[in-house]
Amino acid sequence: MRYPPAFVLKRLILLLMIVWTAATLNFFIPKLTPRNPLREKLLEDASRGGYIPPGFNEMVQGYEKKFGLDQPVWKQYLTYMGDMARFDLGYSISNFPKTVGELIGEAIPWTIGLLTVTTALAFLIGTLLGALIAWSRSPSWLNYLVAPLLTLSAIPFYLLALILIYFVAFQWKLLPLGGGYSFGIVPSFSAAFIFDVMKHAILPALSIILASTGGWAIGMRGMMVTVQGEDYMTFAEAKGLKPRRLFFRYAVRNALLPQVTGLALSLSFIVSGSVLVELVFGFPGIGTLLARSVGQLDYFLIYGIVFIIIVAIGVAMFIMDMIYPLLDPRISYE
């Protein structure tokens, strides 16, 4: 048995500990700063009006009471933990009365949709390309791909994004400049809307795929070169195996293991998104939301997003830990 219940339980407890630690830090770090987001927000609104009303301090206290900030810290902490357990992340300051949960809920499908597809595609294309480049029986012209792949992997996502926007969207007007969908279209599960969304997603997706494929390919190429020098490759060839089996079952299968670790790490960032690409394209995902919340000093929103990201990383690690023994029989949790 590869998954003894005790191990799974231990791993689940670890996951809870990570989330709990993250939530606790999330609670205490803002308490360390002398800044008071409520006061700042109200002050900002007030100064827009030109003068500070006489009852300003009372108003701040009123809001603090409403948010429970007049309670002792330990009591606040318990309330907060209770809220977190129910994934109640509180109200957004800049978008009041919207809750942080609502805002994240609106943004997260966009980011997960975009990044799941791009991460999977980049991983598959890059890994296969890297494996083929390193394979000794591949045609030699494949080697010419190494330089462009290295270059692509060195160019940051957002720079590629800008180049793509300039040429494809701005100069040639083939695809929209940005956004998640066109103005004036009501989000629904209609073919027209889905097509519109796809059209908007092509450029952000392309810039992420182009930029990350190179990294996967270079990593896989290195592993394939190492694996091909292994004794089991020589012996497998001496068995008279077909080249296709040698390639997939022996070389790629073994070279893949470190790649999967990399995939686990990048999957956990699916939720956090790639902020810069989303910003450049005005894509309505978590990245854009995070950048906006930072700009607007929306503490609750920032903490909410950070908390969700930490939970996502924890869950991704847990899933990976469960998948590893299936990929590599040498790893078992007995």
Place this chain on the structure above:
Amino acid sequence: MNDNGYVLRVENLDVQYHTDAGTVYANSQVSFNLKPGERLGLVGESGSGKSTLALAILGMIKPPGRIGGGEIWLENTDLVKLPEEAIRQVRGRQVSMIPQGAMNSLNPVARIKDQLIDGMIDHELGLSRSEMNRMVREALEAVELDPQVAQMYPHELSGGMKQRACIAIAIAMNPKVIIADEPTSALDVVTQRQVMQTIGHLQAQLGSAVILIGHDMGLMAQFVDRIAVMYAGKLVELGSVKDTFTHPMHPYTQMLISSLPRLENKGTFNGIPGITPLLREIPTDCVFNSRCPQAIPICMQRVPKLLEHRPNQWAACHLYQSEEN
């Protein structure tokens, strides 16, 4: 071409590696033959071209390596001329290999059973699953492994068991020639003896010819019928074990045998002074002349040919050639 009953005949084989630092002549003019069921020992120091010869017979010389010339006859086919797909079908089925580093010779992520079966599938033997499972069981039994090993992964086996699993893979399809490349160099002496007994037993049972590569002269003396001595990419002596050990002809073989430790002169250690020459150019003289205590002027001028100087005892040395020249 090959009606003289040999299962394998290597004729004037040249193998070169073309590297940036120059061409390395790893095998030059190697010739020998092998009768069905015969056990031939191939000895020589590291870098003398033993493993290159094994790879050449399996058609596994890779760039920058290249077979420069010669013929390798497996019964009636010249393996050198075969296209890659045809030589692939020979590998494992007709000529198989028992690998050198048994510790790392099995795919770490596949069960032993699958590593036995994939060869059978790729050789298109037309067997059903249950027939292949039976062959797996038989192959494991033949190497004295528990049938349960079939379901195990390599990391669950000991070194000796891994080597047995490799032997099971090598013999699974009844090959005509088995090349055992230092099959026991990574094992302790007790396991080594057991593994060699298994190989010998199976070889007798299957009637396969065996080429045993190694540098353990003691092991050779016990196991093989004939012994071939390689030096700097050339075959310098070839003869029966008895002849080679009692009256070796080539000075290199003589020194090799006298360097074996003996109980009666404990404490002394006879090596062969000097090092193997770099194989960077086609030799125009005897490759051993710089280390040879018996060298005569002609050794600096001409390459000695491998000739039969005594019945069934061949040597490439000018000391015996003078009367013929």
